[in-house]
Amino acid sequence: MSTTKTITLNNLREEYEREVTAPVAHQEVKIELSLFERLYNISALRKGFILVLLAVIWQIYAVNLNNELMFPTFSDTIKGLGQVIQSGELVNRTLTSLKVLSIAYTSGILLAGTLTVIAITTRIGTDLLETLTAMFNPLPAIALLPLALLWFGLGNPSIIFVIIHAVTWPIALNIYSGFMGVSNTLRMVGKNYELTGLRFVFKILIPAAFAHILTGLKVGWAFSWRTLIAAELVFGVSSGSGGLGWFIFEKKNQLDINLVFAGLLTIIIIGVVVENVIFKFIEKRTVIKWGMKF
Template sequence: MTKNSTLFVRPEIVVEPNRNAVAEVQRPLSAFEAIYRISWIRKTAILLVLALVWEIYGRWLDNSLLFPSFSETLHAFMSGISSGVLLQRAAVSLQTLLIGYSLGILLAGLLTTVAISSRIGNDFLETLTSMFNPLPAIALLPLALIWFGLGTGSIIFVLVHSVLWAVALNTHAGFRSVSNTLRMVGQNYGLKRFSLVRSVLIPAAFPSILTGLKIGWAFAWRTLIAAELVFGVSSGTGGLGWYIFENRNQLETANVFSGLFFVIIIGLFVENMIFAKIEKRTIRRWGMQH
């Protein structure tokens, strides 16, 4: 640098922090925002809106035989609960449902374990799924009648069919999505077949398995109600499906709606109190889902 050269100093730009932005970030949530973040409150609000729409339409239609209002349905529901009829019918339906649902899950687990262990097992499951999954469970009612007679066995048979393929498909898809790295890690620890499935594949594929369990539960409910419309009185059980059918024949439409309302309540309870807790303690806890 020569004596005549001038030293230029670049002016530094000082940016003052935006105090308004900082205050905006640190602004506490309002009461509405804090409540809105709670999931069960949002869902309850949706249900209340639906109930309000139901009540308005029922009153506007003004025909209880065709479409009772929500208040009339709720009154019939409370009467059925207080008399114990609805609770008794629901207990019968749930007992049958749990048996069929459990058997369907058990068979689905065995099939998917065999499918993941060998190529012939994989081909076997894919073939059976392609054959029987499109077949409606209700279409098997005549065969169930011939094979098992009028009774709980026929209902359980169609329940197993409705649950088996949904759970097997989702479980198998979840197993196939597990990375080869995890499989090799399990094999390096000496895990094979059932131990590999239990310790590696099931935890890694649990989001798909849980989805299959939810779908299987919904299919089982629909199949159960439809099957009880046919078999309920003959088997002497009289579940919710037969309760709905009886009241339809007697033109007690409010009781029909109350039976359907009870099915909805049970479905909401299972979804939000059982499946949601399982999901929170497994999938979300493991960081698989936000």
């Protein structure tokens, strides 16, 4: 009974073989997106819109509040920003800050790198890194400032010391976990080419762990920037030419609150630029291109 049914069903559908035809060139069939859709697809534009919105809210709120000592308007802040940029004061302060920062940040990276390389090559190095990060990572950098002042005196060396402390541990942790996460297969490939020691580290481990390393650098950057401003705010008073933190402190004392806001705005802008321009640029040319991050 059932066999007859199958046969009849199969008879309804004939068997066939065919030559495939050339596919339709889909690439040529393009449909133009509307202007709004095209603009909305640009992430920078969307984020820019949010920024403009925030500025508008700021302006409306401050105008209504009408208290320039507590909360100056956006337009006053921008005006002040223009003035201090023109006079060169803000630029000098920013450069001072960035100079201190780059010294400390680079030293921190080198220190973290050295510690991690020792950690992955020797067992006692692993223990050393794990113990040190466990001890020092939770310790706020600012808590070390009094000691730093005692050891290094007033001025940049103290600030550099606390920033190095702030960046070394998170960077080291990230590099280390990156190295540990490198697949066994890749390690074996490296060994197959007889790569050992530092050649193995630089030619296999570092590129293979680059996504983690970059995360570490980003976290380290944020930590160092925050620590720098905080340290300058607290102790920048005594150093000859202060940085941005000192600029904010000074303007508050002079009751130029719109300039305090201008200083804060500068810190934000630098942070955003480094994150979204410099690190994005590095990411696009490395981990995103390699398919290690999307």
